[in-house]
Amino acid sequence: MESMEPGTVRPGGRTARVRTAVLQAAGDILAERGYSHLDLADIARRAGVGKTTVYRRWGTVTGLVADLLADMAEQSLPRTETGSLLGDLKANARLVQRTLADSRQGPLFKAVIAAATGEARTAEALRHFYDVRVDEWAPCVQQAIDRGEVPEGTDTHEVIRAVSAPLYYRLLAGGGRIDVAAADRAAEAAATAARAGVFLSEGRPR
Template structure:
């Protein structure tokens, strides 16, 4: 029974873990192919070669399944790279984002989820948690840069990390073009330049900055 537990908050093992992996793979494929509107639990069950009852009992709704898919994607994403310089670290981050968005399946999947999040509350919350996890993974790169004196004290690490990926997503969503390596490097360079100039220093009395969108 689904109950009040959010999908993905309980980590199964053994056969249950294999079923979850198969279902999430199938859900990602279906999202990439047909978008959120075309996602159907029965179709996902067929693709994953598991019983419909299992899928309905564990995930309950399409939005519950998408929430679990985003949780899994955040956990499976590659860890941060620390090169010893903020520019090197953020270029690595930008190239990771670029490769994800340039991938035929992953790029289409993210576009579908982002589109759904504009009008579906639970999907929006799941997407926010996904980026919250990813931004928090890379924030220590900026914290180390503050310690090294590369950027000013009080620089908001979350804002800097978001500034790297934002133009890459914007390009994908507004033009349909996959960002290339040069675009990824420019995004990192711009974020570092702005950070060094103090653009991301927390302002006294300003909004709390630790809830990345």
């Protein structure tokens, strides 16, 4: 769902610096040319590290992409708490919007999603990325339940997924601009549906 702010670099020793450089290079190539153009030797050259280091640590392109997604999940920004369900969902939607509208991150996600349709390990890594992000934001829905804004038994994870789904549709299907207005509409739709009981867990009365 959401990524880190572009250009974020964590402190660390040589191993951390090598990983940062290699993942940055892999992400750049994904964004520029797509998954089919990923090559470990090319990534090593762009990152300025030894080819053997890249092969020894990651082994395959799919292994490297899986690590890239894990790193993006680790560095993703934490949720925002505004005190209302709509405010929280708008904060989530706007973070997704900024990510998908970004000139690097948008194409990167398109490339990874395309690759995940045919690569089981990439698909697993992508699912893990989204699981981490949904888990991060789901508590804002639980807080809304506790405040009485939405019914008990609401599936907190489904509400968060409903926020980002329209924005990913726009990214992947060319369904219009991914702007703040689109983000706010997605959040408002999810909040309205949640209050109406649309996301009640199976077996709960509506």
